[in-house]
Amino acid sequence: MRKLHALLIGLFFVCYALTFLPNFGIFNNLDFVGFLPQSLAWVLLLNAINTVIIFIVYFKFFKPFSERASKEFENLEEGEGVK
C-alpha cells in the first residue's frame, strides 16, 4: 500500500513538473490545440490527469485514513477522553 501511495504521489509531482516544460520551449509553439494555445492546452491536460489522481488518492488513502482516525477518536472519547 505504501508503494502504491509513493507511486501515485510521485506520478502526481512528475505531471506537475511537466507543466513547466513550456518554460523551456517544449510544447510552446504559437499553435492551437482546439481553441487553446498549445502551452495552455498542455498544462490543462496535465491538470486533468492530476485531478484524476486526487480522486484515486481520496478513495485509496484519504477516506480509509479518515475512517481509522474517526474511530480512534471515538474510542478515545468513549474511554479515557481526548487529551
Next chain:
Amino acid sequence: MSQAAITIIVLVIFLAILLLISNFASKENAATPSDFFLANRGLGTIVMTMTTGASYFSTWTLLGAIGSHYRDGVWFAAFAAWAVVHALFIWLFGSRIWYLGRKHNFITPGDMMEKYFKSPGLRLLFAIVGIVGLVPYMLIQITGGAFALNSLTDNEIPYWVGVMIMGAFVGIIVTLSGGRGAAWSDTFMGFFFGTVLVLITVIFVSRSGGFEAFNSLQATAPDILVNKGNFWGIAETALGLGFGFWIMPHMWQKFYSAKSPMILAKTSIITPFWNSWLMALSALFIGMLAHTPGLVPGLTTETSDRIIPLFFSSYAPLFGSVVVAAVIAAGISTVNSALLSSASLLVNDLVVRFMKKDVSLAKTTFIAKATVLFMTLLIIVISFIPAAQGFLVPVAALGYGIVLQLVPAALGPLYWQRGTKMGAIASIIVGEATLTLIYLFGSPLPLGPATSGLFLGLLTFVIVSLATQDQDDTVKSEFHDDLKKVYFPESIEEDYSIEKKGVGPVGNETTI
C-alpha cells in the same frame, strides 16, 4: 445618482448581510480560544471548502492574478497547475496537521512545534515569522479593495477613503464574529465572488469572440500566447503560493478547524475544481482576453491589476458596484482569517505562553479581539506607504515567501523524525537570512529570494539534524508512531514481522 453613491449603497447592503451572518454565527460563540480561533473544531464540508478557498483566494486572485495574466499571458498558467497541488497538500499536510492538532489540542502552529521539539524558541520563531508574513498578505487585501473602489468610481472614492472603508469592514466583522463567523461569512463571500467571477468570464469570452477568442489574439498580442520562459521567476511564485496553502498560519489553522478528517477528505476532491478549474482559469481567461481591442477602455500595463473595475466602469456601472463588492468580499474573506490567525499567534504564542500564563479564557478572547483591532489599524497605516501600493501578486508572494521558510522545520513533526531542534531553528534562521539578503542585494544565481531561502533552509535542516541529537526523543517517537499507525497500519505489521525474522528493528525516520 453618481457611481460613488451607488457603490456605497451596494457596499452598505453587503456589509449588512455580512454583519447578519457574523451576528448569527457569534450567537454560538463560547469564550474559549479554541472556539474564537478555530470555530471549536467544528467546520463541515461546505464551510470548510469555502473557507479554505476564500481564505486563500483574495484580491490577488480577482485583481492581481488577472493582471498577471494580462501582463504575462500563458506564463502565469502555472497558477492553475499549483492550485491543483493544493488538493494533494490537504492530504499530505492538512490531514496530518488536523490529526496532531486534534490529538494534542493545538491552536497555533507554534503549539505543535514547541511540544514536538520541546522548544519554546521554535514556538516564538513560528509566531514571529507567521505574523510578519501575514502583514503583506493582509495589506494587499486592503490596498486592492481600495484601488478597485477608486477605479470603478473614476476617483470619486479616493484611495484613502477606500482604505478606511476596507479597514472598517474587516475590523468590525472579525471582532464580532471570531473563527466561526469568519468561516460562515467566507462561505457567503466565496459563493458570491465565485459566481461573479464565472459571470465575468462568460461576459469576457462572449465579447472576445467565443471559441475564437484566443485565436483572435494572434493578431494583437501573440506574445501572451506563448510561455516567455523565466522558469525561476514563476518557480518563486509557485513555491510561495503553492506551499502557502498549508504553511501560512491562517491556512494551517483552517486544518485544525475541521470537524473530522472526512471533511478534509471531501474538501480535497472539491479543491481542484474550485481552486484551479474555476478560480485560476477564470482569472486566466479574463486577464488574457482583456487584450481584445476595445474590450477594456483605458487599460494599460500600469492599470492591469484593475481590469474588472475598469471594464465595468465603462459598460455597466451598477453591476460594477456588485463586482467591486465581490472583490471586497474576496479581500475580507482572506484578511479576516489572517487577522484572526495573527491575533492567535500573538495571544497564544507570545502573551499567554511567555507573559501571562494564568490569564482567564475570557480575558484571552478579549485580548485577541483587541489585537484584531490593533492589527487592522496597523495594516491601514502601512497601506499609505507608497511601497505598499505595488502590483498585488509580488507583494502577496513576498508574504508567502517569508512564511515558506518555515517548511523545513514543519517537516519534522509531520514527516521526518530524524529532524532535530537545532536543525529546525537553524533552517528558519538561514532561510529568512537568505531571503532578506537576496531581496535587498540580489543574487548572482537565477533563483529568487524565497526559493534560495527554502533550498538553503532544507539543506541546513538536514545537515544540522544529522550532526546533532535531541536529548529526549519520547514525544517525537509518540508523534511518528501515532502517524504511522493511523496512516499505514499495515506497515506496522510488516515492520513487526521483519523484526521477528531477525532483521533487527526497523527505523521509523520518515512517515511518508
